[in-house]
Amino acid sequence: MSKKTIISQFFKRAAQLGDKPCFHFKEEGEWRQLSWNKVADLVRLYALGLIGLGIEPGMPVALMGRTHKEWTLMDCALLAAGAIVVPIYSNMSPNEVLFILKHCGARAIV
Numbered sequence: 001m002s003k004k005t006i007i008s009q010f011f012k013r014a015a016q017l018g019d020k021p022c023f024h025f026k027e028e029g030e031w032r033q034l035s036w037n038k039v040a041d042l043v044r045l046y047a048l049g050l051i052g053l054g055i056e057p058g059m060p061v062a063l064m065g066r067t068h069k070e071w072t073l074m075d076c077a078l079l080a081a082g083a084i085v086v087p088i089y090s091n092m093s094p095n096e097v098l099f100i101l102k103h104c105g106a107r108a109i110v
Contacts, residue, residue, distance in 0.1 A: 007079040014040035025069050039073065046077030055108060057082030062106040064097070066090040074110055 014022070017036040024033050034042075055061060061083040065071045078085045086104045088097055101109075 023069050042073050043076040043080055047080035050081045055081045055083050060084045060086050060104050060106045062086045062088050062109040064088040
């Protein structure tokens with residue numbers, strides 16, 4: 001029986017939808033898009049980079065930033081690398097961020 005995980009379902013969906021749009025985003029005042037294939041390729045590439053930097057399966061990693069396509073790509077890449085994602089949002093207070101970082105066991109912050 002194969003495992004069904006969020007990231008395995010993402011890659012399955014990417015294989016099904018291929019060149020269809022996955023992300024629509026505004027950049028330099030213009031709307032752009034990334035295909036499912038491109039997003040899956042970026043996620044794989046980022047995951048390999050994270051693994052190369054020492055991220056291991058089961059390792060808690062804090063992901064800090066605002067909601068943006070890069071946050072989503074890195075979230076997926078961390079999942080693909082097997083990490084446990086600890087989300088830290090840009091609108092959190094410094095005390096909230098400190099509390100999370102003290103208690104989550106994160107060994108890295110992205």
